Amino acid sequence: MERMKIGKEKFGDFLAALDKQLYAPQKVGETLRFVPITPEDKLDLEFSNTTVPPKSVLFPQTETLYRYELGKTDLNLPDDEAEKVLLGVRPCDARAMAIVDDLFSWDYNDPYYQGKREKTTVVGLACSDPEVNCFCTSVGGGPASTEGLDLLLTDLGEVYLLQPLTEKGNNLCREAAEVLEQATEEDAAAAEKLHQEAAGKIVRKVDTEGVTEKLMELWDHSLWQDLSRACLGCGTCTFLCPTCYCFDIQDEAEGLEGRRCRVWDSCMFAEYTLHASGHNPRPTVRERTRNRVNHKYSYFATKFGKIACVGCGRCINLCPVNIDILNILAEVIKEAI
Amino acid sequence: MNNKPKIGVYVCHCGINISHTVDVEAVAEFASQLPNVRVAREYSYMCSDPGQALIREDIKNEGLNRVVVASCSPRMHELTFRKTLAEAGLNPYYLEMANIREHCSWVHGDREKATAKAKRLVAAAAVKARLLEPLQEKEVDVEPASLIIGAGIAGIQAALDIAEAGFKVYLVEKTPSVGGRMSQLDKTFPTLDCSACILTPKMVDVASHPNIELLTYSQVEDVSGYVGNFDVKVRKKARYVDMDKCTGCGVCAQECRLTGRIPSEFDEGMGKRAAIYLPFPQAVPAKYTIDPERCLMLTRGKCGKSPKCVDACGTGAINFEQEDEIVEFKVGSIIVATGFDVFDASRKPEYGYNDYENVITGLELERLVSASGPTGGDILIGKGDDAYVPKDIAFIKCVGSRDKSVGNEYCSRVCCMYTAKLAHLLTEKIPDANVRVYYMDVRAFGKGFEEFYDRVRREGVRYIRGNPSEVFKRGDKLVVKAENTLTSTPVEDEVDLVVLAVGLEPRRDAREIIDILRLSQSGDRFYMEAHPKLAPVDTATDGVFLAGCAQGPKDIPDTVAQAKGAASSALVLLSSGKVKVQAQVSHINEDTCRGCGYCVEICPYSAIELVTVNQFGHEALVARVNDALCKGCGACVAGCFSGSAQQKSFMDGQILPQIAALGVMR
Amino acid sequence: MVDLEKLRTVAKETISRDDVKYLIGWRQGTYGFRVTPCFIEEPGEAEQLIFSPLCTNNLASYLIVTEKLPLPRGEKPDTRKVAVMVKGCDSRAVVQQLIEQGIKREELYIIGCPCEGVLDLKKVEAKFPHILDPVAAQWGKDKIIFQLPEGVVEVPREEVLAQKCLDCRDPNPVIADITLGEEIEAWGNGEYQDVKELEAKSAEERWAFWEDKFSSCIRCYSCRNVCPMCYCKDCILDRLNPSWIYRSTNISENTAFHLSRAFHLAGRCIECGECERVCPVDIPLMKLNQKFSKEVEEKYGYRPGIDPEAKPLQSSYRPDDKEDFIL
Amino acid sequence: MSEQQFEPSVIAFLCNWCSYAGADLAGTSRIQYPTNLDIIRVMCSGRVNPLFIVNALQQGADGVLVSGCHPGDCHYMEGNFYARRRFTLMNELLNYVGVDAKRFNMSWVSASEGAKWKDVVEEVVENAKEAGPFEQFRRNKINW
Amino acid sequence: MKEIANPYKPEIATIEDTWQETYGDRAIKTFKVVLDDEEIRENWSHRPGQCAMIGILGVGESMISISCSPTEGKFLRFSVMRAGKVTQALHELEPGDKMTVRGPYGNSFPVDDWKGKNILTIGGGIGQAPLRPIIEYVKANRADYKGLSLIYGARTSADLCFKDEFKALDERDDVNYHLSIDIEEEGWEHYVGFVPSLLMEVDPSPENTIAITCGPPVMINFVLQNLKELNFTDEQIYTTLENRMKCGIGKCGRCNVAHLYVCKDGPVFSYATLKSIPEAFA
Numbered sequence A: 001m002e003r004m005k006i007g008k009e010k011f012g013d014f015l016a017a018l019d020k021q022l023y024a025p026q027k028v029g030e031t032l033r034f035v036p037i038t039p040e041d042k043l044d045l046e047f048s049n050t051t052v053p054p055k056s057v058l059f060p061q062t063e064t065l066y067r068y069e070l071g072k073t074d075l076n077l078p079d080d081e082a083e084k085v086l087l088g089v090r091p092c093d094a095r096a097m098a099i100v101d102d103l104f105s106w107d108y109n110d111p112y113y114q115g116k117r118e119k120t121t122v123v124g125l126a127c128s129d130p131e132v133n134c135f136c137t138s139v140g141g142g143p144a145s146t147e148g149l150d151l152l153l154t155d156l157g158e159v160y161l162l163q164p165l166t167e168k169g170n171n172l173c174r175e176a177a178e179v180l181e182q183a184t185e186e187d188a189a190a191a192e193k194l195h196q197e198a199a200g201k202i203v204r205k206v207d208t209e210g211v212t213e214k215l216m217e218l219w220d221h222s223l224w225q226d227l228s229r230a231c232l233g234c235g236t237c238t239f240l241c242p243t244c245y246c247f248d249i250q251d252e253a254e255g256l257e258g259r260r261c262r263v264w265d266s267c268m269f270a271e272y273t274l275h276a277s278g279h280n281p282r283p284t285v286r287e288r289t290r291n292r293v294n295h296k297y298s299y300f301a302t303k304f305g306k307i308a309c310v311g312c313g314r315c316i317n318l319c320p321v322n323i324d325i326l327n328i329l330a331e332v333i334k335e336a337i
Numbered sequence B: 001m002n003n004k005p006k007i008g009v010y011v012c013h014c015g016i017n018i019s020h021t022v023d024v025e026a027v028a029e030f031a032s033q034l035p036n037v038r039v040a041r042e043y044s045y046m047c048s049d050p051g052q053a054l055i056r057e058d059i060k061n062e063g064l065n066r067v068v069v070a071s072c073s074p075r076m077h078e079l080t081f082r083k084t085l086a087e088a089g090l091n092p093y094y095l096e097m098a099n100i101r102e103h104c105s106w107v108h109g110d111r112e113k114a115t116a117k118a119k120r121l122v123a124a125a126a127v128k129a130r131l132l133e134p135l136q137e138k139e140v141d142v143e144p145a146s147l148i149i150g151a152g153i154a155g156i157q158a159a160l161d162i163a164e165a166g167f168k169v170y171l172v173e174k175t176p177s178v179g180g181r182m183s184q185l186d187k188t189f190p191t192l193d194c195s196a197c198i199l200t201p202k203m204v205d206v207a208s209h210p211n212i213e214l215l216t217y218s219q220v221e222d223v224s225g226y227v228g229n230f231d232v233k234v235r236k237k238a239r240y241v242d243m244d245k246c247t248g249c250g251v252c253a254q255e256c257r258l259t260g261r262i263p264s265e266f267d268e269g270m271g272k273r274a275a276i277y278l279p280f281p282q283a284v285p286a287k288y289t290i291d292p293e294r295c296l297m298l299t300r301g302k303c304g305k306s307p308k309c310v311d312a313c314g315t316g317a318i319n320f321e322q323e324d325e326i327v328e329f330k331v332g333s334i335i336v337a338t339g340f341d342v343f344d345a346s347r348k349p350e351y352g353y354n355d356y357e358n359v360i361t362g363l364e365l366e367r368l369v370s371a372s373g374p375t376g377g378d379i380l381i382g383k384g385d386d387a388y389v390p391k392d393i394a395f396i397k398c399v400g401s402r403d404k405s406v407g408n409e410y411c412s413r414v415c416c417m418y419t420a421k422l423a424h425l426l427t428e429k430i431p432d433a434n435v436r437v438y439y440m441d442v443r444a445f446g447k448g449f450e451e452f453y454d455r456v457r458r459e460g461v462r463y464i465r466g467n468p469s470e471v472f473k474r475g476d477k478l479v480v481k482a483e484n485t486l487t488s489t490p491v492e493d494e495v496d497l498v499v500l501a502v503g504l505e506p507r508r509d510a511r512e513i514i515d516i517l518r519l520s521q522s523g524d525r526f527y528m529e530a531h532p533k534l535a536p537v538d539t540a541t542d543g544v545f546l547a548g549c550a551q552g553p554k555d556i557p558d559t560v561a562q563a564k565g566a567a568s569s570a571l572v573l574l575s576s577g578k579v580k581v582q583a584q585v586s587h588i589n590e591d592t593c594r595g596c597g598y599c600v601e602i603c604p605y606s607a608i609e610l611v612t613v614n615q616f617g618h619e620a621l622v623a624r625v626n627d628a629l630c631k632g633c634g635a636c637v638a639g640c641f642s643g644s645a646q647q648k649s650f651m652d653g654q655i656l657p658q659i660a661a662l663g664v665m666r
Numbered sequence C: 001m002v003d004l005e006k007l008r009t010v011a012k013e014t015i016s017r018d019d020v021k022y023l024i025g026w027r028q029g030t031y032g033f034r035v036t037p038c039f040i041e042e043p044g045e046a047e048q049l050i051f052s053p054l055c056t057n058n059l060a061s062y063l064i065v066t067e068k069l070p071l072p073r074g075e076k077p078d079t080r081k082v083a084v085m086v087k088g089c090d091s092r093a094v095v096q097q098l099i100e101q102g103i104k105r106e107e108l109y110i111i112g113c114p115c116e117g118v119l120d121l122k123k124v125e126a127k128f129p130h131i132l133d134p135v136a137a138q139w140g141k142d143k144i145i146f147q148l149p150e151g152v153v154e155v156p157r158e159e160v161l162a163q164k165c166l167d168c169r170d171p172n173p174v175i176a177d178i179t180l181g182e183e184i185e186a187w188g189n190g191e192y193q194d195v196k197e198l199e200a201k202s203a204e205e206r207w208a209f210w211e212d213k214f215s216s217c218i219r220c221y222s223c224r225n226v227c228p229m230c231y232c233k234d235c236i237l238d239r240l241n242p243s244w245i246y247r248s249t250n251i252s253e254n255t256a257f258h259l260s261r262a263f264h265l266a267g268r269c270i271e272c273g274e275c276e277r278v279c280p281v282d283i284p285l286m287k288l289n290q291k292f293s294k295e296v297e298e299k300y301g302y303r304p305g306i307d308p309e310a311k312p313l314q315s316s317y318r319p320d321d322k323e324d325f326i327l
Numbered sequence D: 001m002s003e004q005q006f007e008p009s010v011i012a013f014l015c016n017w018c019s020y021a022g023a024d025l026a027g028t029s030r031i032q033y034p035t036n037l038d039i040i041r042v043m044c045s046g047r048v049n050p051l052f053i054v055n056a057l058q059q060g061a062d063g064v065l066v067s068g069c070h071p072g073d074c075h076y077m078e079g080n081f082y083a084r085r086r087f088t089l090m091n092e093l094l095n096y097v098g099v100d101a102k103r104f105n106m107s108w109v110s111a112s113e114g115a116k117w118k119d120v121v122e123e124v125v126e127n128a129k130e131a132g133p134f135e136q137f138r139r140n141k142i143n144w
Numbered sequence E: 001m002k003e004i005a006n007p008y009k010p011e012i013a014t015i016e017d018t019w020q021e022t023y024g025d026r027a028i029k030t031f032k033v034v035l036d037d038e039e040i041r042e043n044w045s046h047r048p049g050q051c052a053m054i055g056i057l058g059v060g061e062s063m064i065s066i067s068c069s070p071t072e073g074k075f076l077r078f079s080v081m082r083a084g085k086v087t088q089a090l091h092e093l094e095p096g097d098k099m100t101v102r103g104p105y106g107n108s109f110p111v112d113d114w115k116g117k118n119i120l121t122i123g124g125g126i127g128q129a130p131l132r133p134i135i136e137y138v139k140a141n142r143a144d145y146k147g148l149s150l151i152y153g154a155r156t157s158a159d160l161c162f163k164d165e166f167k168a169l170d171e172r173d174d175v176n177y178h179l180s181i182d183i184e185e186e187g188w189e190h191y192v193g194f195v196p197s198l199l200m201e202v203d204p205s206p207e208n209t210i211a212i213t214c215g216p217p218v219m220i221n222f223v224l225q226n227l228k229e230l231n232f233t234d235e236q237i238y239t240t241l242e243n244r245m246k247c248g249i250g251k252c253g254r255c256n257v258a259h260l261y262v263c264k265d266g267p268v269f270s271y272a273t274l275k276s277i278p279e280a281f282a
């Protein structure tokens, strides 16, 4: 389908025309994350990126696998997912979804993730104001990358340009055809220009060529100890990474009902790999940091052919002790030569 | 070993006491549905023999391994049912009770609601029962000996009682002689017995009793272990006089270069002694001691050409090479009878104690009136030719007692009466004396006290109600400035002697014993008893008892009474030969303990200590509980952030499910 | 102000000592205003060290969180000293750790750095976004002087200083083996303005405030991990048996977590503000911590981490402690 | 809860020696009080972990009570002093985050105060009633 | 949710029998369980070496090796060592109780490729559990394989699992076994010492032999060394790895050794695969 556009003031009408659960970035506490909204809610998409990535919708931090009555054995699976629209997803985070899709669908399908993923239309917003630690362009993305998106919006000032990318995207435009207008060539050109400008603003870079092999070469290198030593083993870098999907499964009771649920977990936690015997194959922050970086840039790449990092920069922005994945990669590249 | 919990629930009707408000059948039926419940029954009297038999049979036949009894308060029958379990071969701590009588049927009228509550209580008991662990009740042997610290009248009395009962006593006295404060007194109120006359025989008894090992001039250095099994280390200080050789003749003291130059402690500094000395004539043991802080030989290494004492001593008892000796022994119980110090009157500078020689304390006056005192019993103030007999004499009471400004809020209990006694003795010794007593209140509470007080007043001693604000010198006289609060008139009383009725304070070195025995102090800084009413001779440390003024001010009869109490408490332990230790004690998971020591600080019984352990090659501090000391309060558990301290039968893992059961059951 | 030359000389001397294992200090981070903790083992590395308003990290945390690998049989642990650079607040952490026996005094060499306040990076980065090249900063009179790529910029200190520093009462280390620089006069007033504002609101308003904050928590436990006072080997928040708090994130578990964390720090939190700084979702944790600071100060005259001889607040009591809420 | 009067659930932690015995005395004296309060017995109020309160609120309590011996009367001498400090702090915290102050109560009830125990129960239950059903962070109120 | 098969949804199974293999803090208990759903029970098939996620509703799940061979019947066996919360709760279960089971998971021993070879198992402690199905499988298809040798050791004789089954082997002449304990015990007729030394004592020939080892990490490391010394090639050596697992289906992330997921690509690995992979023996 062709490119469309809509006046910002009419964006609410666009949303109203969609008979779906809407999710958009809103402030919860002090930070932005994707939460359910109604078409009437005020939308403010003028931000660099959300603190909590949209994975929280497709792969919620806590997700019930099934419920049961305590003491009984009948399992109640959750209801089917409703149709959802994720609004204002940044291209890097959308690419992360495309990456995570591989994981959740290899060999076994993950019904919970897939159930949501399939019912979700991802509406992206081209990034106009990358932050200092954004490096999407180094890992195969860009401020207007479309991978993982169904529809891309570009903010042209007065209007949003809508660029449908998939059938789901087309459907949205169809459903809301009434309120949309055809976009012009000039609009498209203006968007293209904005996209390029944004890409030009990205300052941090890394050369990922051969990094997969280099990482394995440097398995025992002292850089791991040196660069991880300050790590606190907090889960920040992983919990908020859009491509991190580790989880734990736990049973919890609420009143007389019990449920088995999965919750986000992090490979940076010491007890993540701790065996019941007390043995821990990754006993210190050194092994854990190495695993995090290797997983993204080597293991995942070996297994799925893609680097599992989209360059959103969250882990760098939010690490309280300035453990900087780009810095680590730079060291790796330097040492491997 | 995990065994699958199989719970039996027994709901008691208690005649109709429970069943008239609680639908016991419904409760039992409900209980039978609870997880892990194998049988649930109701019965008219669970505590009766047939009721208990029911439980025992089910344990045998149904293979029950946990029991819930829903009946009266566990405070009533927990022990009964524990025994029932034990009789059936089950660990008695696999019992949990639900109190559906005192806490339910007796306090509620609404049958429906009461039944619902009973169900909740049973459910909570059942989830806890599920998680109970078997506990062992341990018994430890008691070493048949006692340590008594302090040989004042309290320590002496307790020692004699215990020794008489046939047990070994180690009586440790810090000073060279037994006797304590009482030996300093002249006569004792209210009967005016001569102190020495009633005390000396006991002192001698103590020294000669075959069961008593007297360790004078000695100090307890360390006590470890726990009730029944204390290991004691005592330092016998060097006297520099061979106890076996010394005959107590005293020529050494006469010859000593420092004779008459050193203030005598016994005479409160008013008399003088030599560097080698006997504290007082009736001292026991009657052996001389060299004061290492004064003796020229010991302080400077030289005493003239040769030490005169050595030259004088016919038996060659003096030995400057003598060294402190450490004695170690084991005891089953300990009595602390370290007594008191008198209030230091210079802390009330307004009374001029430091400034005027004719301002003295009650204890000094005791020495003055004593026939064995520095003046041979004459009331003489001042030295040599200037000495005079005072005529106008004022007592000021409550000096250092009932006085927030010096930190002593308590009443010293003896000053009122010793003032009356001393006033009486003064009027006896100085017939024309004019004695008045400034007081806030007169507390004549003991047997014969009021009568004695009355007698003294009738003898002409004037009691003036008012707390003097100042004592100062005007010409030859001292002026006591006060306000007579009964007449609201200011008074400026000119006198020759002011006697300060100083109060009693904890020994200045009380801390030593606190640290050694891990005792606590009450607000008044005296050693704290386990319970002010019901355990006034016990302490928080099992097997350690208090006697006499160490626990708080008291007179001789009370001191002796408490000493006898402490002795009999100690004897209970010694004669039974065994002590049971708590089973529901605290336990620390050393893998998770972070060694912060919170529990150590918290434990009122000093049952926990930090120990260094090796964790994979690294040293780590962890807490460890001594089961024999822990009383099972659980205060440490709630104070442990890491959840490492857990009290058996009251573990977090057992209480949280109880909370859930009660919360969820609505 | 601490002279860099002196700092590095002292550091070199320290690390050259036979009885010192390594030194924990700060160095310039990988970009912009960032600073990172560093572990100096060779005298040569001391050149990296800095001390500036950017040095927010409380390095005392590393004294206790450092993971110890099992030692091979027979090998003795290295018990040489760890040298650590501390600001005023950080030094209180050291004192409190000493009180709680988390560390041994003889295994420490404390380099005190009197501090005129560190920056709130969130404020600074909002003011000067998009800066990649390393920026240095230093203290001026009532202002902070930045060496930005485009030149030197001065900013009034209130605009960029961390909130905890604006109220700081302990700019000088309370414990140190050596102190760099002159003592600084304290400016904080201990009025707990923030807490009082919230207290003045109604219960409903207070809950609305916290509900919003707590519900945004992602339970990453950064706040716990960074805290110099959180050093249980096995935190009850992670424990499954018994399970105090479930791992799922919702207002129930999140609130329980926050109340537990705050409670466990009552009378122990030394107000370094690290927990709040590291929180990726900006939960105002100091408002909870300060509430306790205020209460323990008002009720018990207690300030943690000041007196190494003091007994911990929660393992002591006074018979006349206030009890006005008790029935 | 529409028509029916709200019946709050109150969980109480009582020390064995004073308050539990006081509650026993209320029983032996047949003093009547509401059924809403359920007792968990511990040996000493010093055993009660303040986090139990948080947990009780999570698990379904509308109100909580901790009761021990009067200061100075603790069977274990000091336990209630620690409890007092801990709960003073926990009480402050709960209030501060906006939990109705009426939900958390603490009392000193001695073994001879059966009548006081009744008053305490009535007051605590009344408090919980006034505060209403606890929903702020109750576990089974969570929905997803 | 019904459309896609839900690999997280367990089956309910009933415990038919239990044995206490060993006692003490880290007791081992064996469960024989039968799936409740008849259709699933009939269609269930696992291969030697696979695992299943077993659990208790309200408590949690644990990954446990299936310790029986499919040739033994339509039931499953699990030998569980008591360690954490879930295994502790499992130990409380008795015949008649329910548990949840999902799986089977992971790869398996390539029993087809091994036909015509000598099979040697080297186990330590609870490590015998994953080896038992291969032993049973070979016993059931005895003609397909040549020699069958078992080496097994534990700390003390009381810590040995499947004792009765070893005894029963005395009856057969087509299986030989060697037991060891670490410390001398009265009445013990077998070897005293560690499993790797017993291996050297037994001195098996690498000729046409597959060696499969499982046990604690230290033991495995020494066994590997010794097998090399005995001239076993990397391809002849197999081991099973145990890492923490939560999902069992290659999603939750924690069981990885480098790019391999132990739950999917393992737990059975040939040493040829593992030796190039860092962290495999961490």
Ligand SMILES: Cc1cc2nc3c(=O)[nH]c(=O)nc-3n(C[C@H](O)[C@H](O)[C@H](O)COP(=O)(O)OP(=O)(O)OC[C@H]3O[C@@H](n4cnc5c(N)ncnc54)[C@H](O)[C@@H]3O)c2cc1C
Residues within 6 Å of the ligand: B149, B150, B151, B152, B153, B154, B155, B172, B173, B174, B175, B177, B178, B179, B180, B181, B182, B185, B187, B188, B189, B190, B218, B219, B220, B337, B338, B339, B340, B342, B362, B363, B366, B414, B418, B421, B507, B512, B513, B547, B548, B549, B550, B554, B555, B556, B557, B559
């Ligand atoms: C001026 C005055 C007049 C009094 N008049 C009367 C009276 O008339 N009638 C009356 O009933 N009461 C009177 N009393 C009170 C009476 O003195 C006490 O009740 C009595 O002395 C208490 O005896 P005690 O054994 O507890 O303590 P103490 O007599 O103090 O004996 C304690 C003993 O322990 C020793 N000791 C202390 N610390 C240690 C240690 N660490 N190790 C070893 N030994 C140690 C001391 O040296 C001392 O020998 C009077 C008190 C005063 C001050």
Ligand SMILES: Cc1cc2nc3c(=O)[nH]c(=O)nc-3n(C[C@H](O)[C@H](O)[C@H](O)COP(=O)(O)OP(=O)(O)OC[C@H]3O[C@@H](n4cnc5c(N)ncnc54)[C@H](O)[C@@H]3O)c2cc1C
Residues within 6 Å of the ligand: B533
């Ligand atoms: C109004 C008041 C308030 C008080 N308040 C306090 C206080 O707050 N704190 C405090 O510490 N003390 C207080 N006391 C003092 C306290 O009551 C006594 O110290 C205590 O009760 C004494 O206990 P007892 O066992 O010696 O005597 P009692 O309590 O009198 O017990 C003696 C028992 O012996 C029985 N008996 C008597 N003669 C015989 C006989 N011939 N044969 C068999 N049995 C017999 C009696 O019936 C009685 O049961 C108070 C006293 C009063 C009057």
Ligand code: SF4
Residues within 6 Å of the ligand: A237, A240, A241, A242, A243, A244, A296, A308, A309, A310, A311, A312, A313, A314, A315, A316, A325
């Ligand atoms: S690793 Fe860091 S930069 Fe890469 S996607 Fe994750 S959070 Fe973003």
Ligand code: SF4
Residues within 6 Å of the ligand: A230, A231, A232, A233, A234, A235, A236, A237, A238, A268, A318, A319, A320, A321, A322, A323
């Ligand atoms: S790298 Fe940083 S964010 Fe990640 S765990 Fe370590 S300290 Fe936390």
Ligand code: SF4
Residues within 6 Å of the ligand: B588, B592, B593, B594, B595, B596, B597, B598, B599, B600, B622, B623, B639, B640, B641, B642, B643, B644, B645
């Ligand atoms: S309070 Fe807890 S963590 Fe601290 S020493 Fe005691 S048991 Fe260990």
Ligand code: SF4
Residues within 6 Å of the ligand: B585, B586, B602, B603, B604, B605, B606, B607, B608, B625, B629, B630, B631, B632, B633, B634, B635, B636, B637, B647
């Ligand atoms: S339970 Fe009480 S007595 Fe026992 S160790 Fe803990 S604090 Fe001490």
Ligand code: SF4
Residues within 6 Å of the ligand: C216, C217, C218, C219, C220, C221, C222, C223, C224, C275, C278, C279, C280, C281, C282, C283, C285
């Ligand atoms: S750091 Fe923030 S988000 Fe993470 S657990 Fe703490 S409060 Fe929650």
Ligand code: SF4
Residues within 6 Å of the ligand: C223, C226, C227, C228, C229, C230, C265, C268, C269, C270, C271, C272, C273, C274, C275, C276, C289
């Ligand atoms: S709670 Fe926060 S402010 Fe307090 S000591 Fe810990 S990290 Fe610092």
